[in-house]
Amino acid sequence: MTVHIERLSTGVLGIDRMLAGGIPRGFFVAVVGEPGTGKTVFALHYAWQGIKDNDKVIYVTTEESRESIIKQAKMFNMDLDKAVDEGKAIIIDALLKSQNDEWSLEEVDVEALVNKVIEAKRKLGYGRSRLIIDSMSTFWLDKPAMARKYSYAVKRVLYRWDFTVLMTSQYAITTSSAFGWGLEHVADGIIRFGRKVVGGELKRYILVEKMRQTPHDLRVNYIDIKDGEGLVILGPANFSKEDLALPEDVKRRIRSANKDLGP
Numbered sequence: 001m002t003v004h005i006e007r008l009s010t011g012v013l014g015i016d017r018m019l020a021g022g023i024p025r026g027f028f029v030a031v032v033g034e035p036g037t038g039k040t041v042f043a044l045h046y047a048w049q050g051i052k053d054n055d056k057v058i059y060v061t062t063e064e065s066r067e068s069i070i071k072q073a074k075m076f077n078m079d080l081d082k083a084v085d086e087g088k089a090i091i092i093d094a095l096l097k098s099q100n101d102e103w104s105l106e107e108v109d110v111e112a113l114v115n116k117v118i119e120a121k122r123k124l125g126y127g128r129s130r131l132i133i134d135s136m137s138t139f140w141l142d143k144p145a146m147a148r149k150y151s152y153a154v155k156r157v158l159y160r161w162d163f164t165v166l167m168t169s170q171y172a173i174t175t176s177s178a179f180g181w182g183l184e185h186v187a188d189g190i191i192r193f194g195r196k197v198v199g200g201e202l203k204r205y206i207l208v209e210k211m212r213q214t215p216h217d218l219r220v221n222y223i224d225i226k227d228g229e230g231l232v233i234l235g236p237a238n239f240s241k242e243d244l245a246l247p248e249d250v251k252r253r254i255r256s257a258n259k260d261l262g263p
Helices: 013-018 039-052 066-074 080-085 110-124 136-140 144-161 248-261
Strands: 028-033 056-061 089-093 129-134 163-170 189-198 201-211 221-226 230-236
Touching: 013 201, 013 230, 028 039, 039 056, 039 066, 039 080, 039 089, 039 129, 039 163, 039 189, 039 230, 056 066, 056 110, 066 080, 066 089, 080 089, 089 110, 110 129, 110 144, 129 144, 136 144, 136 163, 144 163
Parallel strands: 028 163, 028 189, 056 089, 056 129, 129 163
Antiparallel strands: 189 201, 201 221, 221 230
């Protein structure tokens, strides 16, 4: 018996192919990796594809201003400014507090985030919706032990609102590990972005570490980011998933943190 799964295109053809057509509707997907590896560009593709597919799009930016996100999108021929003006998308700015701005967060707080997202959803109206939170790490930078609790709270409340969610999370450059263990535990899928020096040249890559209900590609694939085009898949890399495995001491810290956090 074949079960039909509705999938949302990511806006990147090569990644859709890695995901058997896209992200299953209603999933919460963690997009993780070090700074500068392509997470935000991927999030912009996902948002722009939603606009083209007539989805309701809400983009929460915590590490760049709304204006910076709009400017970056235009570099890849994505007119988010126009989409906002036409009521197809809302960009919530959690970086710059702005007086008299309906779509700015006055404080970086998970409850305030959830309430503002629901308010934006009501404003955009009924229908299939895409939510991007870039990044979730901002909400627990000073309290990493709360990462799992906060991530679960966001998923539990927003699950009822027909969102298919991308939540980015920063990894430390020095350890290639997360600032707080939690987002990956509640996610239905994990897409990892990274970088590696090969033959003296910096290479960016993507790996789908997990995607429920999906026969996804298990290979590491090189990526590139091109002006006017955005993120493109170059093809499988000549190193394996095992080459990217976390060191044993990092794994021990993860297990210890999970034990301390409880169920």
